[in-house]
Amino acid sequence: MAKPSLFGIKHSNRDFTDKDSWSKNNFNSSFPAGLIAYMDSKKMPCVYLKLDENGNLVKDYISGEALFQLSPVDDNLFYSFESPYTPYQTYSIGSPPRVDLMLMNNSTSEILAGYEVKLTTLPDESTFRFSEDQWGSELVIRMPSIHFLACSLAAMYKDRHEGLRKYFGKNGFGNVGSYMEAAQVNPRLGDIWERMSALIKENTSLQKPALIQPIWKTIGKSSTLADNCLDVFVWSDLAFTKLFMSEAAAVPADVTTEISRPMRALIQLFFMLNEVSIKGTFHHDDILQKLTYTMKNDKAFSVPGKKTNRLMLSEELIKPRITKEEIRNIILGDGQLLLSPERRFDAVLVSAANLFN
Numbered sequence: 001m002a003k004p005s006l007f008g009i010k011h012s013n014r015d016f017t018d019k020d021s022w023s024k025n026n027f028n029s030s031f032p033a034g035l036i037a038y039m040d041s042k043k044m045p046c047v048y049l050k051l052d053e054n055g056n057l058v059k060d061y062i063s064g065e066a067l068f069q070l071s072p073v074d075d076n077l078f079y080s081f082e083s084p085y086t087p088y089q090t091y092s093i094g095s096p097p098r099v100d101l102m103l104m105n106n107s108t109s110e111i112l113a114g115y116e117v118k119l120t121t122l123p124d125e126s127t128f129r130f131s132e133d134q135w136g137s138e139l140v141i142r143m144p145s146i147h148f149l150a151c152s153l154a155a156m157y158k159d160r161h162e163g164l165r166k167y168f169g170k171n172g173f174g175n176v177g178s179y180m181e182a183a184q185v186n187p188r189l190g191d192i193w194e195r196m197s198a199l200i201k202e203n204t205s206l207q208k209p210a211l212i213q214p215i216w217k218t219i220g221k222s223s224t225l226a227d228n229c230l231d232v233f234v235w236s237d238l239a240f241t242k243l244f245m246s247e248a249a250a251v252p253a254d255v256t257t258e259i260s261r262p263m264r265a266l267i268q269l270f271f272m273l274n275e276v277s278i279k280g281t282f283h284h285d286d287i288l289q290k291l292t293y294t295m296k297n298d299k300a301f302s303v304p305g306k307k308t309n310r311l312m313l314s315e316e317l318i319k320p321r322i323t324k325e326e327i328r329n330i331i332l333g334d335g336q337l338l339l340s341p342e343r344r345f346d347a348v349l350v351s352a353a354n355l356f357n
Helices: 024-041 064-068 086-091 143-157 161-168 182-201 242-248 261-279 284-290 305-312 324-329 345-351
Strands: 046-051 057-062 077-084 098-105 111-117 120-122 139-141 209-218 225-236 301-303
Touching: 024 064, 024 077, 024 098, 024 111, 024 209, 024 225, 046 305, 064 111, 086 111, 086 143, 111 143, 139 242, 143 161, 143 209, 143 261, 143 284, 161 182, 161 261, 182 242, 182 261, 225 324, 242 261, 242 301, 242 305, 261 284, 261 301
Parallel strands: 046 225, 111 209, 120 209
Antiparallel strands: 046 057, 077 098, 098 111, 139 301, 209 225
């Protein structure tokens, strides 16, 4: 009898015969890996969102093999979930960023790639009332993703961090302690935005995949899967910045105006790279703790479906390529029986509509 497993994942740091490996948090990063492996077996590449040489977001495609650096079903591929991405240790004082999915060569122990993974629902609360071509998924970005993004951009200047001084100046922007209040940083926001925009535009040839965003589509706001319900989008590290930089472009006229979460993400990213330009490394915890602007560090920012729709709109968003019948080809050995969904009172009430008759 086949054991519970996910398509293509032969070696990993999760035991899929163990119920704990199918918990919500674990499933949200491991299922997308199996989905990508399955799509690659069907010669179906992921949608790749990246920037062109003018800094505009464009749609391309990337295969699972290119994403994982080995065929997703290769016997030498090791899937390491929720792991410290040690290739970025050299840029980060303290611990390196943790990633949702790290790919390794099982025979050589070489680290091949690392990715943030965001499994998202289509449509979200802000778009379910619209026509399907206007549906979008909410993206919630956590603080570790900003740490990972900063390292990814710093890696573009590996062994030549002085090259960043083109954007930050010889002595950089000084200590983050001088920018802890809105009134201190607001007058510099326009300059910060322009410098980051120039850095991004001039490095488009070096961008690389960073964020994997699978989507699962339902019939409207219901809990019923659409017939065509699954697909995968991948954001490059530079395209990732489109999720928050456009919201941070406007310079407030009043210097005491509160800093928004997208603005904060831009400011934090800027000062991480500012430190790299000076000494080749940055202290992410210090920057994240000092540049909070009275907001909690529970998340970096969120992007509603109205905005992600504009960035992701494509045939694949309107009609995902994987059907609900194919899920049985991805979750194998009755793994679905080990799933343990959250017991939410609102969900129970929806499924027990007869209570109100």
